[in-house]
Amino acid sequence: xxxxxxxxxxxLAQQTDxxxxxxxxxxxxxxxxxxxxxxxxxxxxxVLDDQLASLKKESHNRIVGEEGIDFSLLVDGLAAEREQGIxxxxxxxxxxxxxxxxxxxDTPGHEQYTRNMATGASNADLALVxxxxxxGVLTQTRRHSFILSLIGVKHVVLVVNKIDLVDYDRAVxxxxxxxxxxxxEPLGFKTLAAVPVSALRGDNILRPSAHTPWYDGAALVPYLxxxxxxxxxxxxxxxxxxxxxxxxxxxxxxxxxTIASGTVAVGDDVLIASSRKPARVSRIVxxxxxxxxxxxxxAVTLVLDxxxxxxxxxxxxxxxxxxxxxxxxxxxxxxxxxxxxxPGRSYLLKIGAQTVPATITDLKYRTNVNTLERSxxxxxxxxxxxxxxxxxxxxxxxxxxxxxxLTGGFILIDRLSNAxxxxxxxxxxxxxxxxxxxxxxDVNREVRARMKGQAPRxxxxxxxxxxxxxxxxxxxxxxxxxxxxxAYILDGDNVRHGLNKDLGFTxxxxxxxxxxxxxxxxxxxxxxxxVLVSFISPFEKERRLAREIAGDIxxxxxxxxxxxDVCEARDPKxxxxxxxxxxIKNFTGIDSPFEAPSNPELVLxxxxxxxxxxxxxxxxxxxx
Amino acid sequence: xxQTRLTHLQALEAESIEILREVAASFERPVxxxxxxxxxxxxxxxxxxxxxxxxxxxxxxxxxxxxxFREMIAFRDRTAEEYGFDLxxxxxxxxxxxxxNPFDHGSSRxxxxxxxxxxxxxxxxxxxxxxIGGARRDEEKSRAKxxxxxxxxxxxxxxxxNQRPELWRTFNTRLNPGESMRVFPISNWTELDVxxxxxxxxxxxxxxxxxxxxxxxxxxxxxxxxxxxxxxxLPGERPREEVVRFRTLGCYPLTGAIRSDAADLPSIIMEMQxxxxxxxxxxxxxxxxxxxxxxxxxxxxx
Ligand SMILES: Nc1nc2c(ncn2[C@@H]2O[C@H](COP(=O)(O)OP(=O)(O)OP(=O)(O)O)[C@@H](O)[C@H]2O)c(=O)[nH]1
Ligand SMILES: [Mg+2]
Numbered sequence: 001x002x003x004x005x006x007x008x009x010x011x012l013a014q015q016t017d018x019x020x021x022x023x024x025x026x027x028x029x030x031x032x033x034x035x036x037x038x039x040x041x042x043x044x045x046x047v048l049d050d051q052l053a054s055l056k057k058e059s060h061n062r063i064v065g066e067e068g069i070d071f072s073l074l075v076d077g078l079a080a081e082r083e084q085g086i087x088x089x090x091x092x093x094x095x096x097x098x099x100x101x102x103x104x105x106d107t108p109g110h111e112q113y114t115r116n117m118a119t120g121a122s123n124a125d126l127a128l129v130x131x132x133x134x135x136g137v138l139t140q141t142r143r144h145s146f147i148l149s150l151i152g153v154k155h156v157v158l159v160v161n162k163i164d165l166v167d168y169d170r171a172v173x174x175x176x177x178x179x180x181x182x183x184x185e186p187l188g189f190k191t192l193a194a195v196p197v198s199a200l201r202g203d204n205i206l207r208p209s210a211h212t213p214w215y216d217g218a219a220l221v222p223y224l225x226x227x228x229x230x231x232x233x234x235x236x237x238x239x240x241x242x243x244x245x246x247x248x249x250x251x252x253x254x255x256x257x258t259i260a261s262g263t264v265a266v267g268d269d270v271l272i273a274s275s276r277k278p279a280r281v282s283r284i285v286x287x288x289x290x291x292x293x294x295x296x297x298x299a300v301t302l303v304l305d306x307x308x309x310x311x312x313x314x315x316x317x318x319x320x321x322x323x324x325x326x327x328x329x330x331x332x333x334x335x336x337x338x339x340x341x342x343p344g345r346s347y348l349l350k351i352g353a354q355t356v357p358a359t360i361t362d363l364k365y366r367t368n369v370n371t372l373e374r375s376x377x378x379x380x381x382x383x384x385x386x387x388x389x390x391x392x393x394x395x396x397x398x399x400x401x402x403x404x405x406l407t408g409g410f411i412l413i414d415r416l417s418n419a420x421x422x423x424x425x426x427x428x429x430x431x432x433x434x435x436x437x438x439x440x441x442d443v444n445r446e447v448r449a450r451m452k453g454q455a456p457r458x459x460x461x462x463x464x465x466x467x468x469x470x471x472x473x474x475x476x477x478x479x480x481x482x483x484x485x486x487a488y489i490l491d492g493d494n495v496r497h498g499l500n501k502d503l504g505f506t507x508x509x510x511x512x513x514x515x516x517x518x519x520x521x522x523x524x525x526x527x528x529x530x531v532l533v534s535f536i537s538p539f540e541k542e543r544r545l546a547r548e549i550a551g552d553i554x555x556x557x558x559x560x561x562x563x564x565d566v567c568e569a570r571d572p573k574x575x576x577x578x579x580x581x582x583x584i585k586n587f588t589g590i591d592s593p594f595e596a597p598s599n600p601e602l603v604l605x606x607x608x609x610x611x612x613x614x615x616x617x618x619x620x621x622x623x624x
Numbered sequence: 625x626x627q628t629r630l631t632h633l634q635a636l637e638a639e640s641i642e643i644l645r646e647v648a649a650s651f652e653r654p655v656x657x658x659x660x661x662x663x664x665x666x667x668x669x670x671x672x673x674x675x676x677x678x679x680x681x682x683x684x685x686x687x688x689x690x691x692x693f694r695e696m697i698a699f700r701d702r703t704a705e706e707y708g709f710d711l712x713x714x715x716x717x718x719x720x721x722x723x724x725n726p727f728d729h730g731s732s733r734x735x736x737x738x739x740x741x742x743x744x745x746x747x748x749x750x751x752x753x754x755x756i757g758g759a760r761r762d763e764e765k766s767r768a769k770x771x772x773x774x775x776x777x778x779x780x781x782x783x784x785x786n787q788r789p790e791l792w793r794t795f796n797t798r799l800n801p802g803e804s805m806r807v808f809p810i811s812n813w814t815e816l817d818v819x820x821x822x823x824x825x826x827x828x829x830x831x832x833x834x835x836x837x838x839x840x841x842x843x844x845x846x847x848x849x850x851x852x853x854x855x856x857x858l859p860g861e862r863p864r865e866e867v868v869r870f871r872t873l874g875c876y877p878l879t880g881a882i883r884s885d886a887a888d889l890p891s892i893i894m895e896m897q898x899x900x901x902x903x904x905x906x907x908x909x910x911x912x913x914x915x916x917x918x919x920x921x922x923x924x925x926x
Contacts, residue, residue, distance in 0.1 A: 008890040012820060016631045048899070077765025078784050079918055088785055091768045092761045094814045101632060103812065115789040122791040234629070243645045248678035256674070258642045287676035297630045299641035299674070312649055336789050350794055353649070409792050418798040420788045 018096065021224060022103045024120040025159075026148070027130035028140035029109035032161040034087050036130065036199035037106045038071025040221065043206050044095045047074065058082075065200040075106045088113055090120040099225040111140055114383040115336035118147055118423060122409070125229040126155040128220075129180075133166045133196070136176050142183060143369040143383070149187035150332055150385060150425060152405055155229050156189045159220065164198040168211040186372060191227065195220050233296035237321040238262030238270075239399070239407050241352040242314045246301050254285055254301040255310055257353070260406040262318075264302070265293040272308060273315040273325050273397035279304040313354035315397035315407065323407060324429040327395040328361070331424040334385050337414070341380040341422060342508045344515040346545045349392060351410035351426075357393040357548070358412070364388060378508040380422075389430060401425035416540060445553075448528035454485050456525040458550050459622065462537045462597060463560030464589050465575055466567035468606040468614070469534040472560065475615035477532055485624065487530040490517055495535075505586040511542055518546035525553045530624075538594040558618065559597045562606030564589050633821055637670065640809040642793060643772060644674040644756070647807050648681050650797035651754040654807075655747070658684035658711070660696045661873045662829050663758030665703075666810060666818055669827050671756075672707065683710035685746055685755075689738040690715060691726065691875040693851050699830045712750065716742035726877045727856055735878075744780050747804065754797075754805045762814045766918035772811050778802035782921045816896060823889045832870045833892065835884045839863040846880040 025033035041047055047055065052069075059070040075091040076082055087108040095102050105120030107113075109130075121127065127148050131141055148156065158180050166172045177194035184192060195204055196212055197220060203209035204219045218226070239260040246254040264270070268281045283303035284291040294300045302316070310316075315323055335341050341360060349358035366377040366386045380386045401408030408426045413419070449456050459476075461469040473489050480487040496503070500516055503509040514537055521531045537543050547555045567589065568576040579587035586592040602621055604614045630638065647654050656671060658664050671680045686700060704711040716724075719737045726734040747755060761768045771787050773795045788796055799805060810818070822829060839850045841861050848855070850863040855877055857863070868881035869892075886892045 008823075008893060011894075012824070015820070016633070018632070020632055020635070075765075075768070077767075077769050077918070080785055089769050089787055091765075092812070093768060094762050094812075116787075119789045119791060123793075230629070232629075243642065244649045244675075246675065246678050252677055254677075256645055258638060285677065287673040295630070297635055297638055299638040299645070301676070348798070350796065352794070353646075405792060409794060411789075411791055411794050411796060413796055413798055418796070418800055420790075420796045423789065423791045 018099065018101050019230065020101045020103065021126060021227075021229060022105075022124045023126040023128060023224070024090075024105040024107055024117075024124045024153075025128045025130060026107050026117050026121070026144040027109055027128075027159075028132070028135070028138040028144075029086065031109060031130040031132045031135075031141075032199045033109060033128075033130050034072035034075045034091075034106050035070075036128070036159065036161065036197070036205075037091075037093060037104055038069075038074035039199045039202060039205055040104070041074055041093060041095055042067070042069070042071060043202065043221075044097060046095045065202070071199065086110055089116045097221065097225055102224065109140055109144075111143070111383060114143065114147070115334075117144055118151065118334055118336070121148055121151045121153055122423070124153055126157065126224070126227065127153045128157050128159045130159045130161050131176055131180070133160050133162045133169075133172050133176065137179050137183065139370050141180070145184055145187060146367070146369050146372065146385065147334060149189065150334065151423075152401065152425070154190040155227060156184070156192050157220070157223065158192065158194040160194060160196045161199050163196040163203060163212065164201050168196070168203075168209075170212075170214040173215070193217065193223060195223065233261045234263050236261040236296070236404065238264050238268075238316075238318045239323065239404060240264065240270075240302065240316040241407070242310055242312055242316070243353045245311060252303075254283075254303045255314075255316075256299070256301045258299045259294055259296050260352075261296045261404055263293060263295045266291075269319055270304070270316045271319045271322055272310055273317065273323055274395075275309055276325075277308045278319060279306050279308050281305075313352065315352065323397045323399050325395050325397050326429040327392045328389060328430040329398065330364075330387065330389050330427045330430060331401075331410070332385065332387050332427060333360075333380065333412075333422050333424040335380040335382060335422045337419060337421040338382055339414075339421075340382070340507070341386075341412075342378070342511040343388075344511045344545075345541055346415060346548060347421065348413040348415055349390070349396075349410050350413060351396060351398055352407055354396050355413075356396060357415075359391050360388045361391045362389040378506065387427075388424075390424070398426050398429070400428055402427075415544065445526050445528065448526075452486050452528045454528070454530065454624075455554065456528050456530060457554035457556065457622075458521050458525050458531045458533060458546075459556045459558060459618075460521075460537070460543065460546060461532070461534045461558050461560055462543060462600070463562060463606065464564060464567045464594055465536055465587075466570045466572055467560040467562035468604075468611050469536075469560050471611040472604065472615045472618065473532045473534040475612055476618060479615065479619055480530060480624065483624070485530055486528065487532060488524055489532045489534060490521060490524075492535040495520075505592070507586075507592075510539065514539075514542035514546060515549070518542075518549040521546070522549050522551070522553060525550070536588050536594070538588045538592065540595045540597065543597060556602065556622065557597060557600040559600040559603045560606045560614075561596070561603050566607040633817065633824065636810075636813055636817060637673070637821070639793070639812065640667075640670045641674040643795075643807065643809040644671055646795055646797065647754050647756060647809075648675065650795075651805070653750065653752050654682040654754040654756065655685045655712070655750060655752040656680070656682055656756040657758065658686045658700070659758065659873075660686065660692070660700045660830060661758070662818055662822060662833060663760065663810065665827050665829050666813075666821060667756070667758040668703070668707070668709075669825060670809060680709050682756075683712050683750075685712045685714065685750070685752075687739060687742045687746060688713050688715045689734075689742070689875050690720065691738075691854075691877055693830075693832055693849070693873065693876045693879075695832050696830055696873060699828075703828070712746070714742060714746035714749070716745060725854070726875065731878050734875075738875075747780065752804065753799055754807055756807045756809060758810055759808050760813050760815070760818070761811050764917050766921060770808065770811070770921075772808055773797060774806045774808065775799075776804045776806055780804065782806075784918060784922070816893070819889070819893050819896060823893060830873060832873060835867050835869040835887045835891075837865045837867050838881065840866050840868060840881060847883070849876055849879075849881055851876040 091106045107117040107120040173196040197204045242255045243257040246256045282305040285301040343360045364387045365374040399407040412422045524531045578584045579590040771790045840847045886895045
């Protein structure tokens with residue numbers, strides 16, 4: 001401490017003793033979430049004079065309470081929000097009372113912005129679920145509640161708002177509270193209280209309102225001041241995620257990170273999750289001096305007593321209480337992107353400081369947010385919640401989300417746009433995967449390739465139906481065969497008659513179609529062949545997946561770029577005609593998109609040259 | 625000591641350190657904005673803690689508008705020398721050539737050229753993919769809406785209607801070519817947290833925060849310090865000595881002082897408790913219009 005100053009130090013000590021409650025508001029559009037937060041800020045004297053002056057000006061022509069203020073303007077800080085009178089993204093606000101400090105996230109009710117509600121919920125201990133007394137429990141009320149349970153918010157207050165508009169009617173309040181309790185029962189919240197309020201008029205916010213003599217519970221703020229929410233994270237198993245390897249010089253090597261849970265002390269034996277190697281903690285370093293012990297939440301630098309391989313993303317634990325380490329698990333997923341999720345598509349998964357490619361291997365079921373019923377599905381759309389199994393390219397360390405949100409929650413990232421697509425909570429690891437290893441045989445690809453005297457490779461043709469892929473591939477194969485090479489064509493139509501005859505033409509089926517073909521192509525190349533794949537393969541993501549599946553096998557993407565009108569004029573199989581007539585659905589180029597490759601190795605202009613010429617060009621370019 | 629729960633400030637500190645480490649580990653060319661104010665001082669202190677015993681693994685960038693308080697520049701150079709971090713100073717040379725100043729060109733044009741455009745120039749020149757800033761959510765309504773890892777497109781613009789979801793502390797740090805990230809490690813701190821942290825950690829700050837007699841002129845209710853001879857005096861106007869201090873620091877002609885006797889940290893904190901106005905009131909550029917901060921941020925301002 002700096003210069004001793006009794007008054008201030010006393011006051012600081014009081015501040016330090018105050019606990020922090022992080023909560024969010026959620027519920028359906030216009031139920032009064034932002035108004036409620038504005039009211040809380042105003043009533044706790046947090047709106048300062050200069051802000052109040054500009055607020056009064058802005059409140060002109062809006063719905064105001066006795067104070068002449070539209071309280072939602074205090075939180076709806078974006079121009080678009082003010083114009084439209086809705087909340088679009090989370091606002092984080094801070095206030096404190098004599099008893100407690102609060103961080104509140106005011107989230108949007110609009111279905112379109114559900115992902116922003118999830119953002120606000122992910123760091124909250126408690127949720128205020130608002131309901132408009134006139135409207136009762138709505139779909140969005142249920143959706144938000146379900147997401148709360150999934151994200152693990154354990155404490156809920158049902159705030160029945162706008163009670164002023166139903167004449168402070170007890171029956172209305174009790175009916176809504178009963179309906180909500182019945183719905184929320186299976187969601188397993190630890191505490192659930194219900195309060196009738198008017199955010200606009202200030203009833204039951206700071207103190208009990210004279211308008212609701214029949215309500216004998218606590219007013220909202222006193223309730224929030226008293227409720228016990230804190231989980232003792234230090235009492236849980238020790239988890240330390242390595243964020244950054246700290247290496248100022250050759251004499252010091254430490255691992256910087258935050259203690260996700262538990263405690264660690266100098267002298268403790270620890271285990272490194274990825275290698276299962278043991279080590280002992282020799283120092284806990286901070287700029288304020290070494291510690292003998294550190295607890296959950298602290299950001300420290302650990303030094304180990306021996307040289308072990310530890311890198312960013314590794315998780316340290318105590319032996320005997322290690323996290324799971326596997327490449328397959330079951331999880332619940334909230335989807336947050338306009339583009340749906342499909343099994344088989346490859347994403348990046350980030351959990352703690354680990355980032356790995358991952359695929360949804362199985363979509364078990366989707367949960368209806370309204371009824372909580374489960375149903376089968378082939379994809380997950382925006383704002384839907386599903387239970388899936390996920391496989392990662394490498395094993396990762398994790399815990400079930402219910403045991404530890406910081407080591408059990410993950411996000412999925414789009415590999416092309418880098419957008420955050422979804423958030424998941426791991427339910428459990430799948431043991432089967434831990435035992436699944438690749439067989440290594442003595443006769444390998446090199447041996448087989450040498451026998452054939454050729455370098456195996458995959459040439460992947462993409463382009464519209466009728467663009468000339470098959471003709472070119474066919475001519476190339478003939479030529480290679482004439483030269484004594486072993487080549488094989490995997491053709492879309494042929495494969496769909498056999499291996500993939502169970503698949504249709506929906507987006508989900510197309511993804512799976514390509515995944516299987518890519519795997520077959522890899523096996524064939526592994527057997528030593530030159531594989532020519534001739535598939536429309538309309539989506540950039542799957543072509544990329546195919547390239548990844550190929551791994552270290554040489555992969556050439558050839559885009560046969562023939563304009564749609566030319567393909568349609570050729571129409572060798574009469575398919576375009578049928579598609580135009582509506583007889584075939586989901587036909588690429590007509591009512592299903594073709595994403596032109598952004599970075600193919602080679603582009604062949606199918607409208608400008610004959611297939612034979614193009615095949616020659618290609619042969620030359622491939623340098624067999 | 626058998627403490628198992630962190631105090632509020634300890635928890636805030638740990639969160640900020642985690643964010644700073646995530647930046648260092650995830651980006652190729654991060655940079656930290658250093659504006660010399662109290663928030664920057666806190667940020668610098670946190671960065672030293674985050675990487676200790678290593679040096680701060682990225683440079684600090686100061687965008688010099690040429691109208692900063694002289695005491696700020698002196699403090700900056702002293703601090704850089706004491707802690708030995710890499711300091712990059714950038715001034716918009718086009719603006720210097722055209723003699724851009726807040727008096728002849730107006731505060732808004734001056735800020736556009738000497739601050740916002742200058743920042744874009746510096747970020748482009750350094751090819752920085754992440755810029756760490758000391759903004760807090762309690763400062764202003766549009767800041768309250770911003771993510772900790774805030775995505776910027778190739779022209780440094782913020783798209784407030786389309787922010788990435790940000791769950792737990794699992795930050796999506798990935799970028800496409802040309803895009804960048806603004807990162808705000810002290811998003812969840814309040815002004816009071818900053819001051820109490822400065823007090824309990826004994827962090828050096830620019831003396832302008834402390835009340836002292838200073839030469840000022842009063843213009844439509846705002847006290848402007850006459851820091852050098854470039855401030856044109858109005859007819860009949862005479863600088864006079866008053867005991868004033870600053871709640872926020874920037875370009876001296878655009879920063880209002882407050883009358884105050886708070887000459888040390890305890891008095892500042894006590895004064896803040898009683899204050900009925902926000903710190904931004906002293907910033908002339910923010911009060912132009914409602915939503916002006918959001919607009920500036922969309923143009924690449926911090
Ligand atoms: N009479 C009355 N009106 C209220 C009350 N609370 C909110 N309102 C009004 O309801 C309307 C919507 O309020 P908001 O606070 O914007 O609702 P919201 O839930 O934040 O809406 P979104 O964030 O867009 O989902 C405004 O016109 C408010 O003035 C209340 O208790 N009583
Ligand atoms: Mg709202």
